[in-house]
Amino acid sequence: MNLTLKIWRQKDAKSQGKMVDYQISGIEGDMSFLEMLDVLNEDLINKGEEPVVFDHDCREGICGSCSLQINGEPHGPDRLITTCQLHMRKFNDGDTIYIEPFRAKAFPVVKDLMVDRSAFDRIQHAGGYISVNTSGNTIDANAIPVNKENADDAFAAATCIGCGACVAACKNASAMLFTSAKVSQYALLPQGQVEATERVLAMVNQMDEEGFGNCTNTGACEIECPKGISLENIARMNREYLKASVKG
Amino acid sequence: MGGLIKSSIARKVAMALSGLFLVFFLLQHFTINFTSIFSAETFNELSHFMGTNPLVQFVLQPVLIFGVIFHFVMGFILEIKNKNARAVKYAKYNGGANASWMSRNMIYSGLVVLAFLGLHFYDFWVPEMVHKYVEFAPEDPSRYYHELLEKFVSPVRTGLYVLSFVFLALHLWHGFASSFQSVGFNNKYSVGATKFAKAFAIAIPLGFIIIAVVLHLNHNH
Ligand code: HEM
Ligand code: SF4
Ligand code: FES
Numbered sequence: 001m002n003l004t005l006k007i008w009r010q011k012d013a014k015s016q017g018k019m020v021d022y023q024i025s026g027i028e029g030d031m032s033f034l035e036m037l038d039v040l041n042e043d044l045i046n047k048g049e050e051p052v053v054f055d056h057d058c059r060e061g062i063c064g065s066c067s068l069q070i071n072g073e074p075h076g077p078d079r080l081i082t083t084c085q086l087h088m089r090k091f092n093d094g095d096t097i098y099i100e101p102f103r104a105k106a107f108p109v110v111k112d113l114m115v116d117r118s119a120f121d122r123i124q125h126a127g128g129y130i131s132v133n134t135s136g137n138t139i140d141a142n143a144i145p146v147n148k149e150n151a152d153d154a155f156a157a158a159t160c161i162g163c164g165a166c167v168a169a170c171k172n173a174s175a176m177l178f179t180s181a182k183v184s185q186y187a188l189l190p191q192g193q194v195e196a197t198e199r200v201l202a203m204v205n206q207m208d209e210e211g212f213g214n215c216t217n218t219g220a221c222e223i224e225c226p227k228g229i230s231l232e233n234i235a236r237m238n239r240e241y242l243k244a245s246v247k248g
Numbered sequence: 249m250g251g252l253i254k255s256s257i258a259r260k261v262a263m264a265l266s267g268l269f270l271v272f273f274l275l276q277h278f279t280i281n282f283t284s285i286f287s288a289e290t291f292n293e294l295s296h297f298m299g300t301n302p303l304v305q306f307v308l309q310p311v312l313i314f315g316v317i318f319h320f321v322m323g324f325i326l327e328i329k330n331k332n333a334r335a336v337k338y339a340k341y342n343g344g345a346n347a348s349w350m351s352r353n354m355i356y357s358g359l360v361v362l363a364f365l366g367l368h369f370y371d372f373w374v375p376e377m378v379h380k381y382v383e384f385a386p387e388d389p390s391r392y393y394h395e396l397l398e399k400f401v402s403p404v405r406t407g408l409y410v411l412s413f414v415f416l417a418l419h420l421w422h423g424f425a426s427s428f429q430s431v432g433f434n435n436k437y438s439v440g441a442t443k444f445a446k447a448f449a450i451a452i453p454l455g456f457i458i459i460a461v462v463l464h465l466n467h468n469h
Pocket of ligand 2: 160166228
C-alpha cells in the first residue's frame with residue numbers, strides 16, 4: 001500500500017503546529033496503525049529527520065494511551081477498538097490519511113500527536129475512589145451481596161480505560177462519558193454509597209474546572225468509545241448529581 | 249442547592265426543563281390553532297379566552313416569555329462555552345460518522361426558530377398588545393379568525409412559516425428525546441419515550457405546516 005499521510009507536527013507545547021504531508025510505501029494490511037507509524041518513523045530517522053511523537057504502551061487495547069484522531073474520528077474508522085488495534089487493511093492503496101492529536105483545551109499538546117491527559121487523573125483524584133482501611137483487616141468484597149444487574153453495569157462502567165476518545169469525538173470536547181463511567185462504577189455498588197454525594201459533586205466540579213465542554217447528548221462519545229461505555233452512565237451521573245445537589 | 253446553575257450538568261438540566269416547557273406550550277398552541285381550519289367559531293372562542301383571561305395574560309404569558317428568553321440565552325451560553333472547549337480545530341472532523349446532523353446543529357435550528365419568533369411576534373403578538381393595552385380597542389370576540397386569515401394571504405409569509413416549522417422539527421428531532429437523557433431518564437422505557445418524542449417532533453410541526461397552507465388556500469378561494 002502506498003499512502004499519503006497528513007500529520008500534525010508541533011515542536012512543543014508552546015510552538016505553533018501545522019499539518020505536514022508524508023508519502024509512505026510498503027504498508028501491509030496486517031500491520032497495525034501504530035506499526036505503520038513505526039515504519040514512517042524509521043524512514044524519518046534514516047533520513048535524519050525528527051520522528052513523529054505519539055503515545056502508546058500496551059499495544060493491545062488495554063492501557064488507553066494510544067490516541068490519534070484518524071480521518072476525523074478518534075481511533076480511526078473502526079468501532080470498539082483503540083488505535084493500536086486498528087489494522088491497515090481498513091485503508092486502501094492511494095488513500096490520504098489525516099492524523100491529528102485528540103483536540104481539547106483540557107488536553108494540551110505536548111509534542112506532535114502526544115497530548116497531556118492528566119485532566120482525567122485530576123477528575124479521578126477528586127473522588128474516584130472509596131476510602132477503606134486496607135491495613136490487614138480488609139473485609140472480603142464477596143461478603144457484601146450485590147445485585148447481579150448492578151454488578152454487571154458497574155463492571156461495564158469500570159472497563160473505561162481513560163483513553164479520551166469520548167472527549168476527542170465530542171463536538172463540545174465534553175468529558176461526560178469518562179466522568180460518568182467513573183462515577184457509575186461506584187454509584188452502582190454498596191461500597192460506593194458512603195461517599196456518593198461528595199464524589200459526584202467533586203468529580204463534576206473538577207471536570208468543569210478543567211475546561212471540558214457541556215454535553216449536548218449527540219452520542220458521538222458512545223459510538224467512538226473503544227470499550228462501548230453506554231450513555232446510560234451519563235443519565236445516571238445526571239441523576240446522582242441532582243440528588244447530591246439537593247442533599248449537599 | 250448552592251451553585252446549581254453554575255455547573256455544566258445544572259445548565260444542561262435547565263436547558264432540558266425550559267425546552268420541555270416549550271414543548272408543552274407548543275402542544276397547547278397547536279391544539280388551539282388546529283381548530284382554525286375546521287371551525288372559525290371554536291378558534292374565535294378559544295382565542296378570545298386566551299386573549300382576555302387575566303391568568304393567561306398576566307401569569308402564563310410572562311412565564312412563557314421568560315421561558316423562551318431563558319432557553320435561547322442559555323443555548324447561546326452553552327454554545328460559546330462548548331466552542332471554547334476546543335481551542336484548536338481539527339483539520340478533518342468527521343462529525344457525521346458518529347452523531348446526527350440535528351444533534352450537532354441545535355444552535356442553527358434554534359437560530360432559525362428564534363428568527364421565526366421575531367416574525368411571529370411582529371405578526372401577532374405586537375398587534376395584539378397594541379390593540380389591547382395601547383389603543384384599548386373595544387374587544388370583538390369574533391375578530392380573531394379574520395385577523396388570522398389576513399396573515400396568510402402572502403405566499404412568501406406562508407412559505408417562511410413552513411420553512412421555520414421544518415427547522416423546528418429538526419430542533420425537536422434531537423431536542424425532545426435528548427431532554428429525557430438530560431434530566432437523568434434513561435431506562436427500559438427510553439426506547440418507547442424516544443419513539444414518542446421523534447413522532448411528536450414530526451407530527452406537531454407538520455400539523456402547523458398544514459394549518460398555514462390550509463389558511464393560505466382558504467383565503468384565496
Ligand atoms: C428560540 C430559539 C431557540 C434557540 C436559539 C434554541 C437553542 C437550543 C440549543 C442550542 C439547544 C442545545 C443545547 C445543548 O447544547 O444541549 C437546544 C435544546 C433544546 N431545545 Fe431549543 N432553542 C430554541 C427554541 C426552542 C423551542 C421553540 C423549543 C420547543 C418547542 C425548543 C426545545 C428544545 C429542547 C427540548 C432541547 C433539548 C434540551 C436537552 O438536550 O436537554 N427549543 N435549544
Ligand atoms: S469512556 Fe470510553 S472513550 Fe471515554 S475515556 Fe473511557 S474508554 Fe475512552
Ligand atoms: S497502546 Fe495501549 S490501548 Fe493502544
